[in-house]
Amino acid sequence: MGKFEIQSVPPTVKPKREENGCATICAHSTCKSVHYNSLENGLRNLTFAHRVIEEESDQSAIPSGMEVLTNQVAGHVIDGTSGFGMLKKDGLVFKPLLKKDCAEREVKLYERLEASVDRSLIEMRRLVPKYHGTQKLQIKGKEIDFLILEDLTRDFKEPCIMDVKIGRRTWDPHTAPYDKIVSEERKYQACKRDLGFCVPGFQVYKLGDQQPLKFDKEYGKRLDKDTVREAMKLFLNASRGRCCRPLLMQFLAALWQIQHFARAQRRLRLYSTSILLVYDARRLREHHFEPIDNKPTLIRHRSLYRPLSLAQLNNCCAEERVPTGFSGQQTSDGPILKAPNRIVHMDSLRQAPTNRNAWQKSIHALKRTHSFQNDYDKDVQHKKDNYNLILDDLCCETKSEVWATAKMIDFAHVYTSDSADADKNYLEGVNNLIKMFEDFLAETDES
């Protein structure tokens, strides 16, 4: 399995203007060309792109039966030379525990969540990846402890992943020396100051692309409150500036649960933790088979902070409806969530083996007559892609209803608190992230 190297393109690289008026931002000139068309995506202010080069990892350093988690978008690597961080095996990820204090805090928290009878900690347990203990592994003759967690991207064919670090303040009360505090304060300054969160890394499969586009922390450090919105839309595969509604609703459902927990909990101070946003671009493509313009649109006259029925929120065809846990009622404190009120049977999770939209679209395409406007190469490629999806569907017995979610991760700087107050630093970041997603949702209503 190869390792991904991420190269930055300096912001000074001028977009090349093409005849159709779209600016194409190309990656480093010595790299195989990876570019994306920023104007086409309505992403005007992204000033530099990154590309991914696959390199051979030192296979001898990787314990047998394991693979490098090439999907890792942020965080530490074991050492500068082997260059890999997390490993994966059998639907689990293995996070190297490299710093003693950080390791102790993180493992202790996961153990505590397993054992706790405290209401908010029980609630938190559902918001983090499932914990599978720890294990020692030999890496280049050195024994390293690993934390074992559920792989949140396990079933995804085209995993899109964004690491969102939460909190204006990212240093913990025991941070020393002073220089470290200063350097933390300087990083992701604009984003943290204005939004209380920042983006240390993400990857996205643009619809139809075979390779992910990766964006690292140097990219994240340059984002501000405006450009981070564009980065988020790029991550969400927005089309003409609009995001896919079922995708937003799945993220919001998960984020509202985190918000509910963060509002209620008093026990923890969550410094420098992240929310990992994950979705499968392959499943998103299924929602794009129908032209967006033909979808029924919701004319919304009221703000999201007024009562809004679930029927309105889920105003789309039956196949697109997703279980959000949203009760249909909004209060000034946010949405009221409900516990699942029915037992989901495996049969109901099983879907028809074919994707009607894909077939319909293919049949429709066959009926087209040749003209100079018709790009048959593109059509054939598109049809091939669709048939591949259908084949995948046929091979895959069950298909999860949920193909996007958000989970809390990285508890290396979590402390217990004696205060009676909420963790405002954490809550502020979560609230602003949710506000951004709610804004995107509102944009899907605009005609």
Ligand SMILES: O=P(O)(O)O[C@@H]1[C@@H](OP(=O)(O)O)[C@H](OP(=O)(O)O)[C@H](O)[C@H](OP(=O)(O)O)[C@H]1OP(=O)(O)O
């Ligand atoms: O490992 P490094 O040198 O990349 O530094 C890490 C930082 O990366 P950066 O300063 O952006 O290059 C990293 O910063 P970001 O992930 O970029 O926010 C953390 O500050 C990390 O500290 P910790 O593991 O959370 O205690 C930092 O780790 P330590 O310096 O505490 O080991």
Ligand SMILES: Nc1ncnc2c1ncn2[C@@H]1O[C@H](COP(=O)(O)OP(=O)(O)O)[C@@H](O)[C@H]1O
């Ligand atoms: N449970 C998980 N499933 C899938 N990917 C994960 C999981 N946990 C972490 N990752 C990946 O690893 C990265 C780093 O994780 P994190 O816990 O923040 O490590 P670090 O403490 O080194 O910063 C995340 O940005 C994500 O890409």
